[in-house]
Amino acid sequence: MPKVSKQSATQIQEFGPVTDRREEMDGYTVEFVSFAADADLDGPLQALPDGACQCPHWGYVIAGRMRFVFGDQEEVYEAGDAFYQPPGHRPYVDAGTEVLQFSPTDKLASTEQAIADWMSRGQGGTP
Structure with a gap:
């Protein structure tokens, strides 16, 4: 069985204050994401239907706090919480948050x- 840790992830990306360490495993992407500053994707998500992320995510909040808005609902997750977010959400993450997240690789790639x-068209900076 494959496995990955924050230290062994082979794909590391920096998006300003966001560090994403990931590995693909049998059609799913496992991500260890750290946020050094507050983050939201309201601008970039405008490129997607309803201005929302269309990829489902399962995860665990290691540290910090994050909020997902979908439709007229809002969910807040804090350190120690496991979560599932269906397509159609908008994420807001507090500085200092660390998340372990699992997403279908194909849907994540499209998002x-x-x-x-959106960003290459000069419509924004970092998330």
């Missing part, structure tokens, strides 16, 4: 491509 396209 990230839309965000990258």
Whole structure:
């Protein structure tokens, strides 16, 4: 069985104050994400239907606090909470938050491509 840790992840990306360490495992991407500053994707998510992330995520909040808004609902997750977010959410993350997240690789790639396209058009900086 494959495994990955924050230290062994082979793909490391820096997006300003956000560090993403990841590995693909049998169709899912496992991410260890750290936020050194508050973050939201309201601008970049405008490139997606309803201005929301269309990729489902399962995860665990290692440290800090994050909030997901979807439709007329809001969910807050703090250190120690496991979560599932269906497509159609908008994430807001506090500085100091660390998350372990699992996402279908194909859906995550589509979301990230839309965000990258939005940013390359000069419509934003880092999330």
